[in-house]
Amino acid sequence: MDWQSWLIGIVGRALAFGTPLLWGTLGEIYAERAGVVNLGVEGMMILGAFSAFAVAQSTGHPGLGIMVAAVVGGVAALIHAFLTVTLRANQYVSGLALTMFGLGLAGLLGRGWEGIPLRQPLPDVTIPGLAKIPLLGPMLFEGQSILTYAGLILAVVLWIILYRTRWGISIRSVGESPATADALGVNVFLIRYLCVMFGGVLAGVAGGFLSVDYRPSWTEGMTAGMGWIVIALTIFAAWDPLQAIGGALLFGALYHLSYRLQAWLPPELLKLMPYAFAILVLAIAGLGGAGRRRGAPGALGVPYARGEK
Amino acid sequence: MRRLVASLFVVAVLGLVGLAAGNIKAGFIYVGPIGDYGWTFAHDQARQIVDEEFDWLETVYVESVPEGQAGTFIDQLVAQGCNVIFTTSFGFMDETIEAAARYPNVIFAHCSGFKRAPNSATYMADFYQVYYLNGLMAGALTKSGKIGYVGAFPIPELKRHINAFTIGVRTVNPNAEVHVRWIYEWFNPAAAKEAAEALIAEGCDVFAFTEDSPTVVQVAAEHGLPSFGHYSPMYDFAPEYVVSGQIVHWEAIYRDFLMKVHDGIYNPTNLQHVDYWWLLSQGAVEVGAKPGMVINPAFEDDLKAVVVNDPMLGEISVYDLVMTRLHQMGDPGVTYDPFQGPIYDRQGKLRVPEGCWLSADSLVTMEWAVEGVVGPWPGEPTE
Numbered sequence: 001m002d003w004q005s006w007l008i009g010i011v012g013r014a015l016a017f018g019t020p021l022l023w024g025t026l027g028e029i030y031a032e033r034a035g036v037v038n039l040g041v042e043g044m045m046i047l048g049a050f051s052a053f054a055v056a057q058s059t060g061h062p063g064l065g066i067m068v069a070a071v072v073g074g075v076a077a078l079i080h081a082f083l084t085v086t087l088r089a090n091q092y093v094s095g096l097a098l099t100m101f102g103l104g105l106a107g108l109l110g111r112g113w114e115g116i117p118l119r120q121p122l123p124d125v126t127i128p129g130l131a132k133i134p135l136l137g138p139m140l141f142e143g144q145s146i147l148t149y150a151g152l153i154l155a156v157v158l159w160i161i162l163y164r165t166r167w168g169i170s171i172r173s174v175g176e177s178p179a180t181a182d183a184l185g186v187n188v189f190l191i192r193y194l195c196v197m198f199g200g201v202l203a204g205v206a207g208g209f210l211s212v213d214y215r216p217s218w219t220e221g222m223t224a225g226m227g228w229i230v231i232a233l234t235i236f237a238a239w240d241p242l243q244a245i246g247g248a249l250l251f252g253a254l255y256h257l258s259y260r261l262q263a264w265l266p267p268e269l270l271k272l273m274p275y276a277f278a279i280l281v282l283a284i285a286g287l288g289g290a291g292r293r294r295g296a297p298g299a300l301g302v303p304y305a306r307g308e309k
Numbered sequence: 310m311r312r313l314v315a316s317l318f319v320v321a322v323l324g325l326v327g328l329a330a331g332n333i334k335a336g337f338i339y340v341g342p343i344g345d346y347g348w349t350f351a352h353d354q355a356r357q358i359v360d361e362e363f364d365w366l367e368t369v370y371v372e373s374v375p376e377g378q379a380g381t382f383i384d385q386l387v388a389q390g391c392n393v394i395f396t397t398s399f400g401f402m403d404e405t406i407e408a409a410a411r412y413p414n415v416i417f418a419h420c421s422g423f424k425r426a427p428n429s430a431t432y433m434a435d436f437y438q439v440y441y442l443n444g445l446m447a448g449a450l451t452k453s454g455k456i457g458y459v460g461a462f463p464i465p466e467l468k469r470h471i472n473a474f475t476i477g478v479r480t481v482n483p484n485a486e487v488h489v490r491w492i493y494e495w496f497n498p499a500a501a502k503e504a505a506e507a508l509i510a511e512g513c514d515v516f517a518f519t520e521d522s523p524t525v526v527q528v529a530a531e532h533g534l535p536s537f538g539h540y541s542p543m544y545d546f547a548p549e550y551v552v553s554g555q556i557v558h559w560e561a562i563y564r565d566f567l568m569k570v571h572d573g574i575y576n577p578t579n580l581q582h583v584d585y586w587w588l589l590s591q592g593a594v595e596v597g598a599k600p601g602m603v604i605n606p607a608f609e610d611d612l613k614a615v616v617v618n619d620p621m622l623g624e625i626s627v628y629d630l631v632m633t634r635l636h637q638m639g640d641p642g643v644t645y646d647p648f649q650g651p652i653y654d655r656q657g658k659l660r661v662p663e664g665c666w667l668s669a670d671s672l673v674t675m676e677w678a679v680e681g682v683v684g685p686w687p688g689e690p691t692e
Contacts, residue, residue: 005510006510009506009507009510013503013506013507017499017503107342107344110344111343111344114344114345114346114350115346115350115523115541115545116545117523117527117545117546117547210498210499214499214502215498215499215502215522215524215527215528216527217522217523217527217546219344219345219346219496219498219522220342220344220345221342221345221496222498222522224494224496224497224498224499224500226499255499255503256503256506256507258503259490259492259500259503259504259506259507259508260507260510260511262490262491262507262684262685263488263511263683263684263685266685266687267463267490267491267493267685267687268493268687271492271493
């Protein structure tokens with residue numbers, strides 16, 4: 001086994017496995033940048049996965065499935081936004097409830113849809129020309145999902161919006177100090193609503209990717225904890241869309257390697273590797289930025305009520 | 310928590326719907342969701358079949374019961390009037406025995422365990438013969454000489470299956486290897502996918518697996534490679550690539566057990582030695598890509614083209630060998646077993662002496678790996 005095929009395998013799989021993680025993480029970054037933690041990612045993802053599959057299977061259009069998944073994810077997030085922004089409920093409790101609700105509802109609606117292969121999965125794309133480049137071609141441009149490329153482009157766009165536009169300043173200020181933003185005339189409630197819903201849209205797409213592309217079929221509980229990895233990656237990426245690319249790819253690569261390396265290293269140890277690595281990096285980051293919360297929005301998790309304090 | 314709430318809800322609803330006439334009310338406790346298209350799905354399909362067959366039978370179920378919480382749900386099922394209770398996960402074993410002591414008049418049956426009581430039997434439908442038959446086909450189909458196997462947990466059940474599979478592979482292709490990767494979960498489609506991709510990257514070109522979803526079949530088909538379905542019929546997921554597979558028929562056991570309870574042959578005092586270890590000949594398991602299709606017709610010619618020399622049967626095509634062995638193991642009066650000595654483990658130790666078969670006890674406690682298995686094998690005996 002030469003190093004080139006190793007590299008192609010690792011990068012190719014990192015991109016594939018990293019895609020749903022990247023979409024989910026980008027969405028959670030926006031919600032949290034506006035100051036709202038949403039632990040409901042797993043629930044929104046599974047609802048997206050089911051609705052994408054059901055629509056794609058019924059209509060034969062996987063693209064339509066993804067779009068519906070985005071809407072469903074957004075609507076699910078709207079529940080969270082209403083509870084936490086308008087009613088000022090505890091964000092952690094509401095998010096957990098959303099996850100349980102999503103898993104339960106998708107499981108219930110999904111009865112009878114399991115055990116059926118999707119008749120038309122989202123086609124893989126190979127970029128003509130670029131795929132011919134030695135090494136880089138097969139690594140990056142062969143047989144990947146359209147959503148992989150879309151996710152990478154989206155990350156760049158979201159970074160630009162967050163750091164280079166007025167909208168970005170508004171979002172960040174709402175997450176840092178909603179009272180100040182409010183005093184300056186920023187509509188805190190609207191921005192929080194929009195960011196949470198946007199997070200849901202991206203989580204819905206992430207789930208849709210799983211059921212119409214990554215593994216084109218529906219099974220109850222098929223997100224299998226990916227939503228929680230997204231929560232960890234959001235912190236890991238220091239709430240930065242560009243760093244989210246690195247985090248998602250790194251996690252994807254480690255996940256792939258945890259199976260590739262089983263021939264040489266104990267599988268129990270490898271199974272831990274991606275998670276142990278995440279803990280290690282978080283710990284190091286925590287030590288390095290002692291005192292500062294390393295990119296965490298100042299008002300994260302705190303409901304905002306006008307006129308208090 | 311979600312599962313708990315969902316389970317309570319199902320219990321409540323079914324309790325209300327229930328209460329129709331019928332002198333056996335059987336309760337099923339499932340470890341997973343009935344929509345997993347794997348273990349729990351198969352048990353629930355069987356429940357529905359027997360429920361329809363017998364008008365004296367009524368069934369209820371609770372799904373997604375965490376191991377360690379079965380006792381509470383057993384209490385509820387008994388309170389609802391269940392007089393037969395099936396617990397369908399190894400992890401429910403001790404709770405089942407405890408409940409059997411609590412309710413001496415209720416009949417219990419625990420799946421895949423080894424502890425029994427006067428009112429608690431055990432049952433299992435095992436696939437090792439089927440894996441051997443799949444292995445024969447896999448050995449004939451591999452071009453690279455490397456076959457991939459995605460396993461859930463390194464426990465005796467899987468080790469027995471992988472060994473039987475490998476014995477089949479090496480019967481046809483003495484130099485072929487079975488490369489194993491463990492995912493440490495019964496159900497995790499993403500893990501199964503990445504494990505399969507890792508095996509493909511290492512050159513494996515035929516696949517078998519133990520995981521409760523059709524993921525490995527789908528991944529193999531994406532790469533144009535043949536595979537074997539597991540647990541439920543998976544032919545439809547890749548009609549051109551699913552060669553055969555393992556299909557379970559729990560209804561065979563449930564039917565027999567419930568009829569004997571109904572006829573008074575089983576009662577809450579005589580189950581101490583009732584242990585179903587049902588295989589091909591009892592119809593509890595089936596080899597095939599889907600029911601009734603032992604070998605996918607797309608692979609018939611390939612399997613007929615490969616000829617092996619069997620000491621007893623002489624020159625024989627793999628296709629005919631599979632059919633012969635299926636009859637030898639499937640007909641009443643079994644005349645063949647995959648674990649027929651001499652069998653050496655991969656460290657060179659003789660595990661089954663010439664001319665011997667393994668006892669059921671040796672099969673259910675198997676930890677060693679046969680020659681030809683490549684990859685990690687946690688718990689491998691060192692002596």
